Amino acid sequence: MSFERAAAFAPINIALSKYWGKRDHERNLPLAPSVSVTLAELGTLSVVAPSEELEGNMMVINDKAADAKALVRVGRVMRTVREMAGTEVRAGIRSVNTVPTAQGLASSASAFAALAKAATTAYGLELDDQELSKIARLGSGSATRSVHGGFVLWRRGEEDDGSDSLAEQLASAEDWPLRAVIAHIGVGPKKVPSGDGMRLSADTSPFFSAWIDTCFTDVAECLAAIAARDFERLADVTESNCLAMHATMLATRPGLIYWQPATVAVMHAVRALRAAGHAAFFTIDAGPSVVVLCEAGEVETVSRTLGGIEGVVKLTRTRIGGGAHIVPNG
Ligand code: 2P0
Numbered sequence: 590m591s592f593e594r595a596a597a598f599a600p601i602n603i604a605l606s607k608y609w610g611k612r613d614h615e616r617n618l619p620l621a622p623s624v625s626v627t628l629a630e631l632g633t634l635s636v637v638a639p640s641e642e643l644e645g646n647m648m649v650i651n652d653k654a655a656d657a658k659a660l661v662r663v664g665r666v667m668r669t670v671r672e673m674a675g676t677e678v679r680a681g682i683r684s685v686n687t688v689p690t691a692q693g694l695a696s697s698a699s700a701f702a703a704l705a706k707a708a709t710t711a712y713g714l715e716l717d718d719q720e721l722s723k724i725a726r727l728g729s730g731s732a733t734r735s736v737h738g739g740f741v742l743w744r745r746g747e748e749d750d751g752s753d754s755l756a757e758q759l760a761s762a763e764d765w766p767l768r769a770v771i772a773h774i775g776v777g778p779k780k781v782p783s784g785d786g787m788r789l790s791a792d793t794s795p796f797f798s799a800w801i802d803t804c805f806t807d808v809a810e811c812l813a814a815i816a817a818r819d820f821e822r823l824a825d826v827t828e829s830n831c832l833a834m835h836a837t838m839l840a841t842r843p844g845l846i847y848w849q850p851a852t853v854a855v856m857h858a859v860r861a862l863r864a865a866g867h868a869a870f871f872t873i874d875a876g877p878s879v880v881v882l883c884e885a886g887e888v889e890t891v892s893r894t895l896g897g898i899e900g901v902v903k904l905t906r907t908r909i910g911g912g913a914h915i916v917p918n919g
Contacts, residue, residue, distance in 0.1 A: 592639035592678060595710035596919025599702035599725075600632035600910050602734045602741065603769070603872060603880045605827040606807040607834045610787055610797065615665075616751040617730040620791075621804035623743045624759070624811040625734040626882070628769055629910025632735075633696065634919060635703035636683045637711040643679040650684045650700075658782075662697075665727040666704055674712035682708075697783075701728030702735035706913040718912065722756040725913075738762055738911035740815050742808070762909040765818050768888050772895045773903040774851045774877040783875050786838065786845050793842040800837040803830070820884065824863065824870035827882070831872045838875070849877040851900025858894050867891070 602625040610620040646667050648655035655663065663682065671677065684704065686696050705725035709716055716724070718736050722743075725732035733754070734741045739761040746754030781789070791797050807830040814822035838845035852873060859871040859881055869883035869891050883891050888906055895901055 592674075592676070592712055594636065594638040595707045596634060596636045596916045597703045597706035597710065597913055598632055598634050598916050598919070599699045599706060599732075599735045599913035600627050600629060600738075601696065601699045602627045602731065603874065603882075604731070604734075605823065605872065606804055606811050606830045607874075608730050608743065609834050609837065609875075610791055610801055611730070611784070613749070613751070614784065614788065616754075617726050617728075617733075618751050618754050619730060619743065619745055620801050622745045622808045623734070623804065624808055624815070625731075625741050625743070626767070626769075626909050627735060627738045627741060627762075627912055628880075629762070629908040631687055631905065631907060632699035633687070633703040634685045634916065635700065635707040636919065637680050637704070637707040638682075639676075639678045639680040639711050641678055643681060646679050646682060648682040648684070651686055655684075662701070662728045663704065666701065666724060667708060669724055669727055670705075670708045670712050670714065673709075673714055676712065680708070680711065697729035698731035698735045701725045701732030702913045704728060705732070705736065706915065710915055719755045719757055721913070723751060723754065726751065726754065736913045739764065739909060742812065758912075759812065759815050762911065765815070765909070766885065767882050767909055768885050769907050769909070770881045770883065770888060770891045770895060771905040771907070772851075772855050772879045772881065772898070772901045773905065774849050774855075774879065774900055775902045776849055776877055781845060781875075786841070786875060790837055790841040790845070794837045794840045796833075796837045796840050800833055803833050807833075820868050824868075824882075827872050828870050835873065845875075847873070847876050849900060851898055852877045852879055854898045855879040855881070855895060855901065858898060859891075862887075862891065862894060
């Protein structure tokens with residue numbers, strides 16, 4: 590069998606109802622379902638080139654050799670792809686991010702969705718996007734959702750082998766063309782990787798089981814809001830789910846404090862905008878930066894407001910976009 594080099598791009602996604610807790614740390618199986626939107630433009634380009642001459646996978650991330658932790662995750666994805674393709678042939682892999690790594694904007698989500706798409710294509714596998722999302726999940730939980738564009742549900746699944754823990758699209762970017770303004774609040778790489786933070790929260794946060802229960806009702810609320818294109822309803826559930834996750838993080842021992850003063854200032858500013866009739870709401874992942882989702886007509890007002898907040902170092906405006914895709918000649 591011959592294999593061919595393939596390049597794929599995948600975007601980042603931002604969760605509306607979040608993933609913070611695993612039932613299986615090897616397979617990245619979540620304790621609860623989650624819902625996200627896929628953002629346009631920011632993401633990862635991954636190039637996979639199978640070669641008979643390689644004895645192991647070679648991996649370069651942003652022009653540097655991948656570290657041991659990244660290689661373990663990449664190895665899980667590549668081993669599964671090789672098994673499905675029925676080959677021992679290894680590959681050279683290059684990954685380039687257009688989003689700062691480890692700042693609470695999900696670069697591992699785009700990286701592993703792009704890797705899954707490029708690797709399955711390079712090894713000649715023809716998978717639909719739900720099957721592809723399961724392979725992306727082996728690298729990083731949130732990557733499950735970046736395979737699809739638009740609004741996405743990652744099902745918890747019941748099976749121990751993860752065969753039913755996959756992502757599906759709920760609505761496309763065209764169905765509900767919201768915009769996003771990202772307020773970058775930079776303080777360098779986060780100290781606790783998400784997987785370690787989740788384990789610590791599960792072990793020590795007194796709110797953890799209530800948090801997981803909340804996710805099931807919040808996901809149902811997100812599905813209803815998205816089906817009805819009900820902005821207010823989506824705003825309310827997204828902000829409260831984000832705050833419930835951070836309450837759980839804060840109550841972890843030792844406390845996981847991802848916010849900076851500017852993070853809190855942005856939340857208050859967005860709340861004030863909404864109270865004044867502007868269609869905008871916030872959400873925050875495991876880092877200080879804030880993603881504000883808004884209607885297209887509000888981008889200018891939101892940008893002006895966030896740009897005036899001390900500690901916001903950069904704004905990125907973007908749209909909701911499509912999912913992982915092959916880049917011809919990439
Ligand atoms: C999310 N986060 O739903 C949540 C919100 C961070 C806060 O998914 O260990 O990097 O690779 O499965 O996917 C970050 O977790 O963790 C994450 P792993 P991942 O987007």
